[in-house]
Amino acid sequence: MRLTVALIVCSLADMSISASAETCPGNPDTLGTSRVLTINPGEFTLLGTIQYKQTLPLEDHEVVLTFDDGPLPPSTDIILDTLASQCVKATYFLVGQMASAHPSVVRRIYNEGHTIGTHSEHHPNFQRLSMRQVEREVDGGINSVAAALGDAKALSPFFRIPYLGRTNAIEQFLEDKQLVTWSADVDTDDWWRGSSPEAIVQRTMRRLNAKGRGIILMHDIHRRTAMALPILLKELKADGYNVVQVVAESEQPKSLPQLMASSTTDGTASPTELTGGPSSASQKHRIKKRGASRHHPAHSYYRGGLGEDRMSALGRKWTFP
DSSP states (O other), X not given: OHHHXXXXXXXXXXXXXXXXXXXXXXXXXXXOEEEEEEEOTTSOSEEOTTTOSOOOOOOTTEEEEEEESOOOTTHHXXXXXXXXXXXXXXXXXXXXXXXXXXXXXXXXXXXXXXXXXXXXXXXXOGGGSOHHHHHHHHHHHHHHHHHHHTOGGGSOSXXXXXXXXXXXXXXXXXXXXXXEEEOOSEEOOTTSTTOOHHHHHHHHXXXXXXXXXXXXXXXXXXXXXHHHHHHHHHHHHHTTOEEEEEEESSOOOSOOOOXXXXXXXXXXXXXXXXOSSOXXXXXXXXXXXXXXXXXXXXXXXXXXXXXXXXXXXXXXXXXXX
């Protein structure tokens, strides 16, 4: 029932609304994106007070929305619809294998003006891997997401460690690769089984109000997160918060060709051909990027297969070290 309500809410939104950072044309009452924060390469290494001393230079009542683990239809699409309806831009940390399974959604994320970083190839716990395995996971994820985008310049040098499973050696490796490591300032814990959308919002606002600003960590693979997001955006606006988009300093393509998809034998979508041009006015953007930060408990939904909705959507078996 709640999912149906969320779908209705999202369907009322005009998905082709401009990706302007200052205004939401035709809908002045939306939350919007207040400003774009451009980070110069090398200026930041570790971001997020959950694990690190440093975070983004945000003003009071400024937040950065981030989503991990996708893309995964339909949850990712519902979240994108909601963000578009409010002219809000976010940062996505995509898992390589998910990007390979859903390249058209990856391009939609980019073409709607969001920032794209990576989150490894298979989402293992890095603290259980050798450094050689960590390197393969990081490089594999970057390569897979870049391939899904079709242009490596569209990818930002942002990385979030799975489970926030940091070590000094891992962080040094990421810094040597000129990647900004993102942790978070506010964890929604939206991965908790049994959390209602209302509970996610209440928990998030309580933690956010205690800090007054920060990077918010969510996961776009969950239906409950998709249902919570419209409520959260409403609460953010009511409490006077402003959304900031973070980009890294670099030249990026304004838009990417859309992918047409056809069903494969296992029921998942696969790209078949490229169309010629940009998809909407929301593609008028230029993303430049870089960022990163500290510690977090393992997400239990990954143990045993990433959760029911992700397993059914992929139609294939996931394996974990």
